[in-house]
Amino acid sequence: MLHIARAELRMLWRNKVVAACAVLMPLAFAVLLIVMRDRFGGAGGTIAALQIIVMAGFGVYITATTTLAARRQTLLLKRLRSTAIADAGILGGLLVPVVVLNVVQLLIVLAAVVATGEFPVNGWLVAVHVAAVEAMFLALALATWGLTGTPEQAQITTMPVFILALGAAMWITLTGSRSQVALQRSLPGGASVEAIVGAWSGTVPGTQGLLLTLPTLAWALVALLAAIRLFRWEPRH
Amino acid sequence: MSDPAAVPIHVDRLTCRYGEFTAVDDLTFTVERGEIYALLGTNGAGKTTTLEALEGHRIPTSGSVRVLAASPTDRGRVRPRMGVMLQESGFAAELTAEESVDLIGAISGRMDDSARLLDRVGLAGKRRTRVAQLSGGERRRLDFATAIYGSPELVFLDEPTTALDPAARDHLWEVVMQLREAGTTILMTTHYLEEAEQYADRIGLMHAGRLEHEGSLAELVAAFPAHIEFRADPGSRELPGSFERHGADLFSLQTRSPQEDLLRLLRWAEAEGVGLGGLRCTPSSLTEIFRGLERHPEPVVRVGGRS
Numbered sequence: 001m002l003h004i005a006r007a008e009l010r011m012l013w014r015n016k017v018v019a020a021c022a023v024l025m026p027l028a029f030a031v032l033l034i035v036m037r038d039r040f041g042g043a044g045g046t047i048a049a050l051q052i053i054v055m056a057g058f059g060v061y062i063t064a065t066t067t068l069a070a071r072r073q074t075l076l077l078k079r080l081r082s083t084a085i086a087d088a089g090i091l092g093g094l095l096v097p098v099v100v101l102n103v104v105q106l107l108i109v110l111a112a113v114v115a116t117g118e119f120p121v122n123g124w125l126v127a128v129h130v131a132a133v134e135a136m137f138l139a140l141a142l143a144t145w146g147l148t149g150t151p152e153q154a155q156i157t158t159m160p161v162f163i164l165a166l167g168a169a170m171w172i173t174l175t176g177s178r179s180q181v182a183l184q185r186s187l188p189g190g191a192s193v194e195a196i197v198g199a200w201s202g203t204v205p206g207t208q209g210l211l212l213t214l215p216t217l218a219w220a221l222v223a224l225l226a227a228i229r230l231f232r233w234e235p236r237h
Numbered sequence: 238m239s240d241p242a243a244v245p246i247h248v249d250r251l252t253c254r255y256g257e258f259t260a261v262d263d264l265t266f267t268v269e270r271g272e273i274y275a276l277l278g279t280n281g282a283g284k285t286t287t288l289e290a291l292e293g294h295r296i297p298t299s300g301s302v303r304v305l306a307a308s309p310t311d312r313g314r315v316r317p318r319m320g321v322m323l324q325e326s327g328f329a330a331e332l333t334a335e336e337s338v339d340l341i342g343a344i345s346g347r348m349d350d351s352a353r354l355l356d357r358v359g360l361a362g363k364r365r366t367r368v369a370q371l372s373g374g375e376r377r378r379l380d381f382a383t384a385i386y387g388s389p390e391l392v393f394l395d396e397p398t399t400a401l402d403p404a405a406r407d408h409l410w411e412v413v414m415q416l417r418e419a420g421t422t423i424l425m426t427t428h429y430l431e432e433a434e435q436y437a438d439r440i441g442l443m444h445a446g447r448l449e450h451e452g453s454l455a456e457l458v459a460a461f462p463a464h465i466e467f468r469a470d471p472g473s474r475e476l477p478g479s480f481e482r483h484g485a486d487l488f489s490l491q492t493r494s495p496q497e498d499l500l501r502l503l504r505w506a507e508a509e510g511v512g513l514g515g516l517r518c519t520p521s522s523l524t525e526i527f528r529g530l531e532r533h534p535e536p537v538v539r540v541g542g543r544s
């Protein structure tokens with residue numbers, strides 16, 4: 001798996017379009033949020049929650065979907081499956097670099113948020129929800145990949161879920177509306193956004209914060225089940 | 238039928254269907270250790286599907302395939318002992334030739350030296366060239382390099398010389414023959430009949446998913462009729478045999494006993510005083526047998542062979 005992961009990092013770095021999507025776009029958005037934080041209420045939790053959703057959406061969801069579609073289209077997956085490595089090792093090798101890269105980016109950006117504002121009261125809870133959001137977007141990428149024929153198509157097929165997740169995050173953080181809590185929590189990443197904002201300010205206790213991982217993990221589970229149904233290693237002819 | 242445990246490739250009544258379409262229909266054959274077996278066939282005959290079933294990429298609808306005495310889907314057991322050259326390249330455009338061989342080699346379960354291997358397939362000067370910049374023929378050679386990485390016991394070559402120039406083709410066959418001398422078993426598909434004639438120990442001819450003929454080149458050719466042809470004006474005289482007439486004066490005969498038929502024809506011509514223009518007798522050839530596949534689908538003919 002490590003051999004594939006190393007090659008994948010190399011490919012990611014050398015493919016300027018994917019590298020830009022995975023690194024520059026989320027980082028640009030992060031800088032924008034930090035610079036304009038006062039317009040978003042100024043709270044570190046709000047900025048952090050938005051950044052986690054946007055960066056994981058771009059860096060994991062869109063990038064992983066695009067990467068997998070590209071590797072399938074060029075028959076690299078078929079070639080890798082012609083070797084001794086197991087399927088899980090192949091997928092792991094392709095996806096681990098995407099996730100690791102994204103987590104590193106998040107750490108840098110969240111450190112910048114802390115440096116320019118306040119430290120989260122329940123930092124561990126933020127970390128738990130980062131992991132949940134990463135898992136959700138990874139599973140959603142696997143499911144969306146099943147519906148995506150080419151890397152170009154990935155730019156379109158990922159949009160509905162990405163916009164839904166971003167919309168939910170903005171609805172919760174920017175409007176502060178609490179009239180539709182059940183609906184907000186049921187949207188992809190919605191519950192985690194609520195938990196991250198609360199964990200940062202200390203208004204959401206640990207137990208409640210942990211329970212809020214459940215809707216996010218439920219999205220991951222549903223996406224995984226869909227991915228299993230839609231899964232294919234080779235392009236459809 | 239050979240013992241599945243004793244032969245590198247054992248295919249027994251393999252059938253692969255895609256929905257209503259039957260790509261491979263009740264296919265049975267074996268490949269012996271150290272043998273080069275060429276699977277030939279018309280377009281869509283089912284060669285690649287057969288190969289993919291043997292490589293573990295396709296699950297058979299029915300029947301069984303055994304590779305190196307194991308299921309081809311048992312990757313941990315089988316893949317370190319077999320190399321695969323796919324019909325299409327399947328490399329990452331962003332990696333260099335050497336990085337591509339390193340990657341596939343590292344997860345092949347075998348050990349080798351990538352630089353030496355690239356040199357062996359004539360790509361020494363392209364080690365640091367990205368796959369995107371390689372020509373079609375160079376990518377085929379790269380593909381071949383990954384298939385023979387670590388000198389596996391069994392190698393699958395799916396149309397290995399497509400897109401190669403004649404010199405590169407000769408070089409590839411040189412390497413294949415070296416592998417064979419070292420005891421490697423090779424199953425290949427090709428559209429170049431002359432390659433099968435020259436290099437294969439046995440040939441399987443597929444058409445519409447079925448194995449129509451199988452045997453060594455000599456056995457296949459001997460099993461099919463020779464062709465006698467001549468021009469004559471016999472008038473009202475009766476010809477010495479069931480010759481077919483084509484147009485005004487062209488006659489032909491498909492025969493399994495060309496010597497006797499030819500002698501009888503010559504005696505008749507002399508006795509009747511008939512001149513035979515353009516007389517020729519040609520033995521059957523792989524090309525003729527191949528062309529006959531679509532014209533006259535026949536039940537499977539197994540001649541000699543080891544299955």
